[in-house]
Amino acid sequence: MSSKFLIITIICIFLFQQRAYSQENGENIFLAKCSSCHTIGNGDLTGPDLKDLFKRREKKWIKEKIKYPERMAIFDAITKSLLEKYKNSMPDLGLEEKEIEALLIYLENPALKIEKTETPPLETRPILKGNPEKGRKFFTGELMFKNNSPACISCHNLQVKGFFQVKKLAEDLTDIYIRFGDDLLYSSLKSPPFYLMNKIYPAHPLTDEEIADLTAFFNEISNTVSTAKNKINEKASNFSLHLYSGILFIFILIIFQLIWRKRLPGR
Numbered sequence: 001m002s003s004k005f006l007i008i009t010i011i012c013i014f015l016f017q018q019r020a021y022s023q024e025n026g027e028n029i030f031l032a033k034c035s036s037c038h039t040i041g042n043g044d045l046t047g048p049d050l051k052d053l054f055k056r057r058e059k060k061w062i063k064e065k066i067k068y069p070e071r072m073a074i075f076d077a078i079t080k081s082l083l084e085k086y087k088n089s090m091p092d093l094g095l096e097e098k099e100i101e102a103l104l105i106y107l108e109n110p111a112l113k114i115e116k117t118e119t120p121p122l123e124t125r126p127i128l129k130g131n132p133e134k135g136r137k138f139f140t141g142e143l144m145f146k147n148n149s150p151a152c153i154s155c156h157n158l159q160v161k162g163f164f165q166v167k168k169l170a171e172d173l174t175d176i177y178i179r180f181g182d183d184l185l186y187s188s189l190k191s192p193p194f195y196l197m198n199k200i201y202p203a204h205p206l207t208d209e210e211i212a213d214l215t216a217f218f219n220e221i222s223n224t225v226s227t228a229k230n231k232i233n234e235k236a237s238n239f240s241l242h243l244y245s246g247i248l249f250i251f252i253l254i255i256f257q258l259i260w261r262k263r264l265p266g267r
Helices: 002-034 059-067 069-075 077-086 097-108 112-116 132-140 176-190 195-200 208-263
Strands: none
Touching: 002 097, 059 069, 059 097, 069 077, 132 208, 176 208
């Protein structure tokens, strides 16, 4: 009996240590991959607060969301509603199966110290006036970044004239300035939280001046797109007004014609 008890005790200790290790590893993954967009108990950032996540969502859904975020953005109704609310899609974190499991264990029972930490601060943005034309050239690769960072167009596209509308590796950046604003955009370019950028840019960081130029370019693109959309909406509104006015005029003519015919003798 004592030998069985000893074996059970050893197994329990092993399992507990494995779970403790997984939780600690999951915490490290959260801090490295998730904390730039999420908190646990400190409110929303660019993504939702993940406190009590397992009370709101099923484990299967959470795992799918972590493993296949792009697929979920297309086919999952909940993900679509989150995208509508936060205007920001979750990137592929590039996690292995064991890393996902460790992250799930941590998210289900987050360490107390993480719940009490303050919201991760954004990088302090220096006040620099960027050059949108230089930003455009940095984006397209016409100008090389100082630290040999890859050009943005290698992975991203813009829905504007002059750019080929083909599928790229990463998301379209046409409205990135509207969604992120100055501070978050600076922080994302200075310390990228996204998987592919996080693999490349720490060794080839952008300078503050280059970030300022890119930000000015993205701001200019946003203004151009907003102006174009306003013109399209204005034209559509004017067309609708003329169309409805024409229909109303024809309707009045028909009514008038019917009334007039009844008043004619012999009709």
